[in-house]
Amino acid sequence: xxxxxxxxxxxxxxxxxxxxxxxxxxxxxxxxxxxxxxxxxxxxxxxxxxxxxxxxxxxxxxxxxxxxxxxxxxxxxxxxxxxxxxxxxxxxxxxxxxxxxxxxxxxxxxxxxxxxxxxxxxxxxxxxxxxxxxxxxxxxxxxxxxxxxxxxxxxxxxxxxxxxxxxxxxxxxxxxxxxxxxxxxxxxxxxxxxxxxxxxxxxxxxxxxxxxxxxxxxxxxxxxxxxxxxxxxxxxxxxxxxxxxxxxxxxxxxxxxxxxxxxxxxxxxxxxxxxxxxxxxxxxxxxxxxxxxxxxxxxxxxxxxxxxxxxxxxxxxxxxxxxxxxxxxxxxxxxxxxxxxxxxxxxxxxxxxxxxxxxxxxxxxxxxxxxxxxxxxxxxxxxxxxxxxxxxxxxxxxxxxxxxxxxxxxxxxxxxxxxxxxxxxxxxxxxxxxxxxxxxxxxxxxxxxxxxxxxxxxxxxxxxxx
DNA sequence: TAAACGTTCAC
DNA sequence: TGAACGTTT
Numbered sequence: 001x002x003x004x005x006x007x008x009x010x011x012x013x014x015x016x017x018x019x020x021x022x023x024x025x026x027x028x029x030x031x032x033x034x035x036x037x038x039x040x041x042x043x044x045x046x047x048x049x050x051x052x053x054x055x056x057x058x059x060x061x062x063x064x065x066x067x068x069x070x071x072x073x074x075x076x077x078x079x080x081x082x083x084x085x086x087x088x089x090x091x092x093x094x095x096x097x098x099x100x101x102x103x104x105x106x107x108x109x110x111x112x113x114x115x116x117x118x119x120x121x122x123x124x125x126x127x128x129x130x131x132x133x134x135x136x137x138x139x140x141x142x143x144x145x146x147x148x149x150x151x152x153x154x155x156x157x158x159x160x161x162x163x164x165x166x167x168x169x170x171x172x173x174x175x176x177x178x179x180x181x182x183x184x185x186x187x188x189x190x191x192x193x194x195x196x197x198x199x200x201x202x203x204x205x206x207x208x209x210x211x212x213x214x215x216x217x218x219x220x221x222x223x224x225x226x227x228x229x230x231x232x233x234x235x236x237x238x239x240x241x242x243x244x245x246x247x248x249x250x251x252x253x254x255x256x257x258x259x260x261x262x263x264x265x266x267x268x269x270x271x272x273x274x275x276x277x278x279x280x281x282x283x284x285x286x287x288x289x290x291x292x293x294x295x296x297x298x299x300x301x302x303x304x305x306x307x308x309x310x311x312x313x314x315x316x317x318x319x320x321x322x323x324x325x326x327x328x329x330x331x332x333x334x335x336x337x338x339x340x341x342x343x344x345x346x347x348x349x350x351x352x353x354x355x356x357x358x359x360x361x362x363x364x365x366x367x368x369x370x371x372x373x374x375x376x377x378x379x380x381x382x383x384x385x386x387x388x389x390x391x392x393x394x395x396x397x398x399x400x401x402x403x404x405x406x407x408x409x410x411x412x413x414x415x416x417x418x419x420x421x422x423x424x425x426x427x428x429x430x431x432x433x434x435x436x437x438x439x440x441x442x443x444x445x446x447x448x449x450x451x452x453x454x455x456x457x458x459x460x461x462x463x464x465x466x
Numbered sequence: 467t468a469a470a471c472g473t474t475c476a477c
Numbered sequence: 478t479g480a481a482c483g484t485t486t
Contacts, residue, residue, distance in 0.1 A: 224467085336467070387486045388468045395468090454469085458486065471485075477478085 001026030006089035011053045012201040015155040015244035017118035018088040029165040031065045039364040041328040047183035052200030062164040068176040077174040090120030095281035136279040140382045192326035204237035217259035226331035227404035235363035273371030287379035298347040313446035316396045319409035328362030339376035340390040345453035350377035386461045396422040
């Protein structure tokens with residue numbers, strides 16, 4: 001049997017259910033299919049991960065086939081040119097892709113092709129995580145509790161050898177090379193990403209093993225401090241699928257069963273985000289809580305731009321936004337703060353934040369991004385109540401008490417004391433002068449003072465409360 | 467995965 | 478005066 005294995009955000013040879021079954025069933029043709037509307041940073045990350053995946057296939061005597069066509073056209077062309085008789089792939093949970101895939105699969109089956117769909121993204125297929133009455137969970141704690149009682153399917157072995165369908169035939173009409181997909185931005189802004197992130201599954205596995213072996217026990221405490229590398233930093237690998245979440249789960253519980261629950265809990269938050277997207281696909285653009293459709297957003301364009309570029313005049317917020325822009329990543333503690341600041345202090349629609357992160361985050365994941373923004377804005381499932389408004393100055397004091405994170409990303413304030421650097425507009429003119437800071441010139445004044453911003457946000461919330 | 471604000475109580 | 482705690486937003 002000649003099997004096309006369609007690859008998307010699952011660029012790995014380890015624990016790849018579709019590939020692994022295909023290798024047992026016949027000759028394989030691994031095919032990368034570019035989907036539409038990927039974010040800019042994620043495109044670049046995809047490019048780099050495709051390169052490492054290509055070398056992995058070459059090491060075992062094969063070749064990654066890169067298609068220039070959309071998924072249905074790709075399969076059609078492979079059918080005609082290479083007499084493919086089967087198509088295997090890991091299911092996409094992107095609402096539109098999933099519907100298209102299911103319809104197309106039915107068509108192909110109707111024509112006599114063998115189509116097999118696997119779960120390669122989630123710990124459990126989403127159908128298994130529903131309440132007793134069949135309804136989806138919308139509160140995390142009970143979801144987590146029942147999830148933890150389930151056994152997660154074991155991983156499948158890494159592909160080490162396979163029979164490949166010869167693809168050097170007359171199929172230039174379909175195939176292209178990685179570079180021609182044009183995933184690398186023409187104006188380069190990716191230098192900071194290159195410095196921080198190593199693509200590929202070997203790097204991904206090394207990262208998670210180091211974290212689990214050395215850091216997971218302290219995670220519960222250290223994860224809150226953005227200047228410490230206390231988090232796993234595996235999100236970019238999970239997003240492109242160069243790391244399998246089941247591998248992470250099993251490795252963690254096998255090697256550190258007694259000290260890893262806080263981390264496991266985060267993997268289950270991811271699972272929760274996916275099942276919310278699956279059951280409530282409208283949340284990609286509309287608030288989950290319908291009350292929020294009447295929310296009086298201000299949507300000031302200039303303020304939005306200041307937020308995007310890290311020029312709000314609030315050091316912690318600016319540090320985070322600059323970290324994102326430079327590295328494609330932002331520490332989770334700071335993500336919560338910048339999201340709170342955008343939606344509450346600035347009263348800017350959470351979908352604007354969603355789209356900035358979609359384009360700038362190297363770990364852009366459709367489910368996580370959607371869920372996270374719904375949650376922080378107060379609209380989402382099990383959301384923090386709207387009145388949970390972060391005080392960015394208090395957050396700096398609690399979680400970056402030595403201002404190490406702020407100094408790293410807001411260098412123009414480095415000369416200020418730990419106290420002044422967190423809130424430079426409250427520093428004495430003497431202190432500012434000594435540090436070479438001129439408010440409004442070398443560093444902006446805050447767009448909105450904290451107290452006034454908080455009061456304004458609460459007032460806006462009153463309007464949709466009924 | 468919050469913060470503000472009021473009250474109480476110990477100095 | 479200021480922790481400490483409970484309640485409100």
